Amino acid sequence: MATLFTPLKLRGTEFKNRIFVSPMCQYSSRDGLPTEWHLVHLGSRAVGGAALVMAEATAVSPEGRISPRDSGLWSDAHAEAFAPITRFVKEQGSIPGIQLAHAGRKASTPPPWEKASGRFVRPEDGGWTPLAPSSIPFDAGYPDPREMTSRDIRLVAQQFSEAAARALNAGFEVIELHFAHGYLVHEFLSPLSNRREDAYGGSFENRARLSIEIVRAVRKTWPERLPLFVRLSATDWVGGGWDLDESVVLALSLKTLGADLIDCSSGALVPHAKIPAGPGYQVPFAEAIRERAGIPTAAVGFITDPVQAETILATGQADAVFLAREMLRNPYWPLEAAKTLGVDVPWPRQYERAKL
Template identity: 50%
Template sequence: MSALFTPWSLRSLTLDNRIVIAPMCQYSANEGTATDWHFIHLGNLSQSGAGLLILEATSVEPEGRISPEDLGLWSDENEAALADLIPRLRAWSPMPLGLQIAHAGRKASTYAPWKGGGQVSVDDGGWVPVAPSPLPFRNADVAPIALDAEGLARVKAGFVETAKRAMRVGFDMVEIHSAHGYLLHQFLSPLSNARTDEYGGSLENRMRFPLEVFEAVRAAVPEDKPIFVRVSATDWVEGGWEIEQCVAYTKELQKRGLDAIHVSSGGLSPAQQIPVTPGYQVSFAERIKAETGLPTLAVGLITDPTHAEEILTTGKADAIALARGILYDPRWPWHAAAKLGASVHAANQFLRCQPSGLRQLFK
């Protein structure tokens, strides 16, 4: 049997295969509330045959959005929209659904990529971001406000409340975003955390707030529901966050009940130098898996099904996460199953498209 199409169980959640659709921002919400675009976009991906679909970074408070159009789950209105959306997706697809909960920190209040991606000023509907320290992402950006004790408590409570709302609307798991230069990653990296209190300085101190957030979320989510954390294994900048520190962080998360680690990289600094090649982040997932034993998700330019299969069969990771690649080819799991001699779920409405030579492709 193909390793990529072997079922995967995490607590009460069982996936049909090891293909995970990673969170991808859509910049299409209205004051954090999901719109028709989300039904179109997610409805399409829910028919892909992947094992799990994780919704985009969903902010725990208005100031935590990357853009003013980001998805959020801090209000009853946000919750009602997702409570309507999830059953409509499930009516047509058995695919499990997860939610990534996030806070952008100093990278908040930016325009959507197709609008240039620069910082949105307060006069134009933006806001002054918050962060561990008053260090802007880009030199031209407005310096963020350093979170004080009250702010830290508010943000942590926001993560908890958003996780509770996610459970109420019926998500099967949650993923905490601790990567790509967003708030929790900002606490971890010495490039963005210049605090002199118990949340800055040593690795132990820089890990403290992200670990407090994880502990609070784990306590708020039912025991049978898995929690993933997405990490950046390195900043790709000298003197920044790197794989040794990430291994240490993962071990601390593991002690607190982490189910799987989703291993990415970069995003914290414009100075990053990333050697982008197929599978360029897989070695990070492999090392974390080897040193912790935790289930890992590998992501990053994994586009060939045979490459994905090799990553799993050699024990470098436990699952493959797809993002931009599955936007480009929403039937990637079908094509991978055909190439690897496996089968995949397809809706009844699509069964007639099965190629004549692949009668066992669809379940």
């Protein structure tokens, strides 16, 4: 049996295979509420046979959105709007997950297809002033973010915890905390974006403090029986930035606090990093964190081929794979991968006459 189709158990949850749909912003929400687009987008990938369908970076507060069109989970109405989506995903035998996020200094930007209008949505156009550990903009054309007070920081940890409670009410069974890609928590982790001189800046322990507080706060509202994932950028790909060694130490702490899997991505903290992107280029991070921190990991990035995915898992480099763009090209990738690897998996009844 191919490892890719061997079930994975984390806490009380069994994933029917190790193919996970990576979180992908759709910029199709209204006031943070998911729309029919999300039902079809996430639902199609559940029909396609992925074990876990992870909803996009979903903001824990309105100002934590990357764009005004992002999803949010800052009120009960948001949880209600997600409920039909999680119900549908579960009916297909997939596990619905959601990535909880705060965009930090990269907030209030337009959806990619509106980037011609500039890199920042101004308050007069429905945007807002972003928050960050220090008042350092991401890049030219981005605003100076407002440096967060200690009260702001405490509030963010609480917002993550409340959003986790709403995710449960919405029917999600996995939460992934977005601590990667240059968004708020990553900005605290990296010395390149965090120049604070209080308890949240300077030493590794201080830079990691917010991430630890969030995991603690989320574990208070997220049930013991359900898995908690954390997405890290394992390196900034820049000298003097956050790196793999720090990621390993952080992963060790997060594990003791109740994180169950580290989703190993990289980069996006600063615009000028030179990233050797290519097939499987982030897999070594998943392998190193898995081995050195002793926690399950997922690999992500340019994973497109069933044999490639199988090799990553069979050689013990990761416990699962997240696919993003390949899943946009082909939502039925898992069903086709099973055929390629010689595994017989059930197809949706409605599609059986097309089974390969």
